[in-house]
Amino acid sequence: MKEKSISYKGPLALLTALFFMWGLITSLNDILVPHLKSLFALSYVQASLVQFSFFFAYFVMSYPAGKVVSKLGYKTGIILGLLVAAVGCALFYPAAALRSYPLFLLSLFILASGLTLLQVAANPYVNSLGTADTAASRLNLTQAFNSLGTTVGPVLGGMFILSAAVLGADQIKQLQGDALSHYYAAESASVQMPYLLLTAALILIALVIKFSKLPVLSNETEQIQDGKDHSLWQKKHLVYGVIGIFAYVGAEVSIGSYLISLLERPDIAALSAIDASQKLSLYWGGAMVGRFIGSVLMTKIKANRLLAINALMVVLLIALAIAVHNRFSMWAILAIGLFNSIMFPTIFSLALNKLGVMTGRASGVLCMGIVGGALVPIVQALVADHLSLLASFVVPLVCYLYIAWYGCQGYRPAH
Template structure:
């Protein structure tokens, strides 16, 4: 049990920097999707492999990451996660130089593997730095800085990545030889420099954390490995994994295709750069909502707020599909505000009453983040065969499940 009289302001302040960084890095995927789609002349399904390569890492690496955290502790897990993520970022340099889409995808997988370890360690750590009663509120507050990163990311990505002019293969073929090399160099630089800066920041944070004295939580290292099977007997945890799958899948699907949606003449007719600025409103809404949610949860039960927000999102997406035009644009952008509290609230509810199983349970929960790999592909298939706007029914179904989890599924069996 944690000593509630202790002050954890220092460690929590340091951890918010981590939440900010992985929010910024994750939101840059929404910029890479339209950029690489144009650069390599991809279909929606092919472009969705950006998100697939990134989020499938959570499914592959989350359980091993949980074991790493259980064995070595939260601090070591965070440092290792930062270093692996830095390796993924630095690999963007050769990926851009070689203009290799498969190498881009591999770089994203390695980057996401590092962020997986980071999430598995940091989320339960924040959850444990204080009383259980305020865990959801505390995690929402730190996740608000994750949303600050996702708000700033599209603006920076739009400035440094989408601002570069992408030429088709035919257009490149008509350029003089000297201009072709200049074009390839400028295209590479538009991706290389942002990710080299991120590499340096990740390494810097790892060094700072290595030199910092973070408190050790009593149950952060699980001693009894024979308890693995009992994780899957925790009904609210398993349903929580499905909730994380649904939420991340829906959030990533909307973010991935929002720029393409706003470029459509029947919606908003925006340029890619202007649409990327609007994307910041989507993520900015999530940031504002998390600050508000962290306060509301001191007065309203977390599960009730979760169910309410999910229901509002279902109504917003349904109205966007049927109304079209600028109304659809603002309805979808408004989803970000109500998305805000969902991930940390589902995470906190699913970890309730797990004690020494918390480290590994966090790894199991993070496996649900693979929804960010699966749902965008399903939505892309609907977009390719029906229409982009109608494809938003895919995230709508995800939010219906989340509303149910907030009403019924969150309850521990005992």
């Protein structure tokens, strides 16, 4: 009861910086996919390894991260996550200098491992900083700043990473001596500088949090003392929530990964890579606006009901985009961002409902579902390579159908 009278405005304000930072970093992957695809002459499936390496880390590291958080607490988990992510960003420098695609993928895996620890620690922490009734609304509000990061990311990525023109294999063969060295140096610098800046920013935030006074919550202390977690998998609404996170992250990442390529197509929008990256910011910007709106709407509409409505709206938009197959398809797909907005934090909050002292470890289990961002883009890539890019958007459509079901039925905790 004592925690309800405490003001958590300071800690929440500090945590929004984290949400912003990992939103920005994650959205840069959508810029890396087309850039590395051109640079290394990759197929859609090969290029999808960027997202696979990044999001597979969530599957591998989420459960261990939950254990770390349950033993060391939220604050230490957040600091460790920031430092590991900084190491991943720093490795982009040698990866770009050596022009090594495998090293790029390793760097992304390490970076994502750090962000996994951040997710596992920060999401339940925000969820617990206040009453259970406002948990979904509160998490949506802080996630809005995550969306601000994903909105800024494509703009900055387009300016720095996509500004350097990528030459084809035949064009590179024509370059010799200083011209070839200058080309490779420019390509390396376009990736190195943004990620070196991110390295410095992550270390700075870690230092700020180290010397900040974040409250230790009662359920956090109990989580650290309690070592039993076998009953987690008996909570059906949590298990369904893991699948919901898998479906949502997979669909969101898949759409973001192939949106630039879609908008470059002559039969859709015929945009340049840089112009398409600016449009991508509308996709993520819609999520930011939607989360601010959603945090208000959830004070009047049940969170699960709003989740189901939004998922069904996305199903309609994707179906129309595939059926119409022209410039309208661009706007339909971009509009998905607005309805995506409340999905991740709402699924997360609903899945953690009534778990008490198991919340920290349950967060680790939930974050395992983020591996959807690694697998769903590959499935969509396979469909794109064998059918067409626009037709492949039926893959995220199926994901949103499941989310609609979760909002209607799967979210209910068993009594």
